[in-house]
Amino acid sequence: MFTLSPPRPSAVTPADSPPGAAMGSRKSGFYRHDLDGLRGLAIALVAVFHVWFGRVSGGVDVFLVLSGFFFGGSLLRTALDPDSSLSPWPEIRRLVRRLLPALVVVLAAGAVLTVLIQPQTRWETFADQSLASLAYYQNWELSATASNYLRAGEAVSPLQHIWSMSVQGQFYISFLILIFAFAYLLRRPLGRRLRPTFVALLAALTIASLSFATVLHVQDQTAAYYNSFARAWELLLGVLVGAAVPYIRWPMWLRTVAATVGLAAIVSCGALIDGVREFPGPWALVPVGATVLMILAAANRQSRPSTSDRLPLPNRLLSAAPLMTLGAMAYSLYLWHWPLLIFWLAYTDGSRAGLVDGAVILAISGVLAYLTMRFVEEPLRFRRGGAAQVTPQPTIPWRTRLRRPTIALGTTVGLLGVALTATSFTWREHVTVQRSHGKELVMLSSTGYPGARALTENARVPKLPMRPTVLEAKNDLPESTNDGCISDFDNVGVINCTYGDLSATRTIALAGGSHAEHWITALDALAKMHHFKIVTYLKMGCPLTTEQEPLVMGDNRPYPNCHEWNERVMAKLISDRPSFVFTTSTRPWNIKPGDVMPATYIGIWQTLSDNNIPILAMRDTPWLVRDGEPFFPTDCLAKGGDAESCGIKRSEVLSDRNQTLDFLAQFPQMRILDLSDAVCRPDVCRAVEGNVLIYHDSHHISATYMRTLIPELGRQLGAATRWW
Structure with a gap:
């Protein structure tokens, strides 16, 4: 994670700095x-x-606010100045120099x-x-993955954290x-109304985004x-805070209270709020408002705080050298810690990592972050005579000494990005082939x-290579998919497609989720x-369920569209009156090994039975x-495992008894199918x-294996339908 900060000014505060100058600007000297x-x-x-808690701390939200404060506030002061240039290219070049080099290095590693x-x-x-990260659309790539049920449960990506950088880059x-x-x-x-009009527009956009x-x-x-x-409001x-800072007037005691509350909220946020949800x-x-308080606590038009003793105590504590050094490394540290x-x-x-x-991991991340900042970021950001150099230096600093290697460094990073x-x-092309x-x-x-x-x-x-291969497996899907x-997750409409003998009068309705769907491969062949x-x-x-507040199996996300879809699909099934409804009757336990017949399935079976539709x-x-x-x-096999080591004990995933059998007396029109012995050994x-x-x-069963289930399913x- 990162925030774009204004360039550091000269250590000397100009005597004619106006009291209302924006914090952190070159003109203010503060x-x-x-x-x-x-x-x-x-x-x-x-x-x-x-690393240790597997939770969201709220720190990302702090960065988002600071990014808007530094970047947006700087542009408000420059782009809306009547005498300023209207060319965005200097800012774009600065963004590229600031963001891409370290990102390319981490992606290559x-x-x-x-x-x-x-x-x-x-x-x-x-x-x-990697491509999504380089092009700054990683957040959309992850959103598409999360909404793709076939990719649900994939291992956490080492680049998942770059979503927030993509959001900032797009902003x-x-x-x-x-x-x-x-x-x-x-x-x-x-x-003169240009600035207040634009600020009013930003306020409207902020409200719209939050809503x-x-x-x-x-x-x-x-x-x-x-x-x-949805993140833009932060x-x-x-x-907006950057636009308001020059006009803030409030006493020190109130600023101290605000800073104390803000700092306490930021520190405790991760422990008290489940940010992921x-x-x-x-x-x-909470973290956004706390960050605003921290910014405003050190802003006071009446007292120009050019030294730390004029800051509230919490802000003075944050000005400690170790935290400032950590802040300078924040972008690189954010890049490194998660993939490691x-x-x-x-x-x-x-x-999860232990103590x-x-x-x-944190120590190595810190070392790599410092080296990346010192030898990649800063040489490419701070150039002699560039925007980041405010006053000529009497001695040659290390940045100037690195001027010659800068061209070579920039070229190397560029070539690395091209190679990546x-x-x-x-x-990707190899996998497609x-x-x-x-x-x-x-x-x-x-x-x-x-x-x-x-x-x-x-x-x-016989001894033959496994098919599908580990690379073929991802696309070995049922035809209906x-x-x-x-x-999909968002669609509450009922989609009807017909397979098998299209002219037949006998009909089986295949209803439910993807675990009902993957049987279509075998059912289609049998139907023909x-x-x-x-x-x-x-x-x-x-699945077909009467659950009022269903959750997505696996990550337990609320899934209100499932309830609405169930209401629609049950009405349509009753209206269509198929010969049978084929659906799943069990689910895995979430709290212990084995599988279970959910109580929320009983209402579905009762409704179908009341309408004389066999199950x-x-x-x-x-x-x-x-x-x-x-x-x-597939991951296990690709790592060198075998059929046995890449499997799982039957007792961990299947109970000794199919609990659906207990409901045969209650639902005499229900026929039970169980192919567990065709998938698992004893x-x-x-x-x-x-x-x-x-x-x-x-x-999900591969379509290839499902074809080998045709004889047993048949x-x-x-026997269940008495059709053959």
Whole structure:
């Protein structure tokens, strides 16, 4: 995380500095050392909470406000000046010099560590997110991933933290366009009213952004978390504070109280508020408001605080040298600490760092951050005679001594960025080529790749390479997914697609979430053989349930759209009156090993039975979980594991008894289907059976393995329907 701060002025305060000069400007001669310290405190909180507590500290929100204060406040003073240039290019060049070099270095190091530590199945994600980070749309990339049910539960990315930098980068460019366009069009018509009019516009945008964030937070908190406009109010509020600072007048005692409250709120925020679930909604006002108090506490037009003794005590504490140094390193430290943590956890297969290894991670992050700041950031930011050099220096500082290597350094960083981009595109193309071979999967020999028949029929298994491969698996999906026949998280509409024998009069309604959907591959084949049709009623992550406040399975996000969709789909099922409704009847326990029949399914079965619609109740396939986190067999196999070591004990994912059996007397029209023995052995659910990879992620059956389930599903389905 970072904030753009104004260039450091000369150590000498000009005697003619106006009392109302903005804090931190070159003209004022007053530099806000306490805000450097506040950045240091914020990055310390971010890193500590990430490494040891797995929580959001509120430090990112502090950075967002400070970014708006420094960057926006500076532009308010320059772009809206009647005598200023209307060219944004100097600011853009400064942004590029400030932001990209350190980012490129960290991304390049991350690419090397990805190849050394992560399985090949994770390289594509890193390539995608590297490109997203370089182009500053990482927040949208992560938002798309979070809303993609097929990618839910993926390992945490080592570049996930760059979402906030993308939000800031988008804000900087948008603000530049807005303010320069505003000045260009209205400088002459508005004259002296130009600045207050623009500030009023910013205030309206701030209110609109906060309102949008509040509404979206309720509707889809994950989308709100990464949404640029939902975060814009935090930066815009910083800009507004920068505009207000020159006019602030309040006594020292009140400033001290405000600073004390602000500092206490910032320090305690991470412990008291679950920011992952509550930000950027109204609770984000706590760290944001606290940062505003810290800024305003040291602003007083009547007393020009050019020395620390005129600051409130909390601000003086923040001006301590260690915190200021940490603040100067904040950008680089933010870049380094998260990927180092994630790579360490990937290397050790851990879920959280301990006291010792966490301290080592922070120490290494600090060293790398300092070296990056000292030898990459500052040589490219501070150039002799550049904007950051306010007065000529009597002696040659180290920055000037590094003038000659600066060109070479800039060229090296540029080439590194080009190489990283080219490598990312090249790997993505390689994966695309590998997956193009997946078309062969439908033609695999049943003798060479018996799959489930190795369990159900004791079929002989020759020694052949596993298919799909770990790279092919991601796209080994049911046809309905590729056809767009399943509603996504946001869509509450019922999508009907028809498979099997389209002219048949007998119909099976395939209804529920993706765990009902992945049976379409086998059902479609059986429907064509036995002359019935399949009509889909599907929604991602949403089984048929009467639950009033459903949650997304896996991360327990509120899922109100699931409830609305269930109401619609049940009405349509009753209206359509299919011959049978095929749906899942169990779910994994969240609190203990095994699976369970949720009580919220009973109301669905009762409604269908009351309307004389028989039910085909399929026991859900196992969800693979280790240490409370989704487990991906493809990752394990790519790391060198085998079918056994990359599997999971059956007792951990399946109960001894299918609890649906207990409801047969209550629902005599219900028929129970259970293919657990075609997926798992008596003691273990392996990753591979009959040379076929069972899962394409952590809990969905691959389409290739599903085709090997056709004989066993056909046997059970024929007995249940009596159609053959």
